[in-house]
Amino acid sequence: MDGVIDELMQRASQGGDTDALRRLIAELVSKGRADEIIKVIRYFSAAFPDKSSQVMEILQFLEPSLPPEVVKAAKAIVESVQKGDKPRPKPPPLRPGPRRRRVVNVPMSPRGIALLVGLVLLAIAAGLYLSRSDRREASGWPNCDCENKEYRIVGGPYLRQCQAAQANLRARTDGCGNDLNCIRSKLRITARPDRTLQYGELFCDSVTHGPRAWPLRDGPFDPPG
Numbered sequence: 001m002d003g004v005i006d007e008l009m010q011r012a013s014q015g016g017d018t019d020a021l022r023r024l025i026a027e028l029v030s031k032g033r034a035d036e037i038i039k040v041i042r043y044f045s046a047a048f049p050d051k052s053s054q055v056m057e058i059l060q061f062l063e064p065s066l067p068p069e070v071v072k073a074a075k076a077i078v079e080s081v082q083k084g085d086k087p088r089p090k091p092p093p094l095r096p097g098p099r100r101r102r103v104v105n106v107p108m109s110p111r112g113i114a115l116l117v118g119l120v121l122l123a124i125a126a127g128l129y130l131s132r133s134d135r136r137e138a139s140g141w142p143n144c145d146c147e148n149k150e151y152r153i154v155g156g157p158y159l160r161q162c163q164a165a166q167a168n169l170r171a172r173t174d175g176c177g178n179d180l181n182c183i184r185s186k187l188r189i190t191a192r193p194d195r196t197l198q199y200g201e202l203f204c205d206s207v208t209h210g211p212r213a214w215p216l217r218d219g220p221f222d223p224p225g
Contacts, residue, residue: 005031012040016048022058029062034070041074045081052081140178141223142169142187145210162208169202169215180223191221 005027011020021044028036041059045052056078063071146162169187176182183189189200197203197219204213214223 009040012044013047016044016051018051018054018058021055022062025058025062026065029065034067037066037070038073038077041077045077049081052078056082141180141183141214142166142173142204143212143214143223144169144204144208145212146208148210148212158208162205162210165203165205165209169204172202187215189215189221195221197221
């Protein structure tokens with residue numbers, strides 16, 4: 001808040017001080033707050049209609065420094081009071097309005113715009129890659145279902161044990177993707193007649209795996225669907 005404007009508003013609204021009104025209008029103009037002058041004139045004219053002539057003289061004196069639309073609106077208010085039109089009910093004492101924040105437009109060069117667009121596209125591409133990576137980790141095989149929040153054994157050592165077994169399986173089957181025949185071949189998995197695993201060189205950990213883990217010792221020959 002501006003202390004000078006606050007003091008002038010108080011003097012003008014409580015005592016009908018036209019000198020304070022003149023100084024208040026000039027101060028609002030100097031502070032870039034000319035749009036508040038109409039509110040001041042409306043209040044003063046309603047509160048002190050007998051001083052409308054003095055208000056008009058103040059407007060005429062300050063007219064060169066005021067925006068034309070402000071002068072026109074303020075004079076119309078004063079003239080309405082001078083003609084004897086029914087004044088508005090006396091408003092509450094004036095209070096300074098909130099200051100408007102200036103919005104600064106920072107110009108950007110074509111190079112800066114191109115850089116910004118590039119960063120946005122890079123962020124989108126990274127998000128899509130991570131999303132695909134998450135889906136692959138969740139559904140790709142081998143998978144020991146270590147991150148299953150409902151069934152996994154709670155505790156850091158058990159989780160790390162599960163993840164270590166899964167990492168060994170994926171290292172052995174690197175390059176297979178989701179080709180089950182390739183995975184079975186690299187792990188040397190064979191099946192019994194009932195389609196359970198008969199033999200293999202590597203499996204998920206028998207204690208710390210999740211319910212959808214594959215391959216498991218003595219588990220199904222095919223991963224869960």
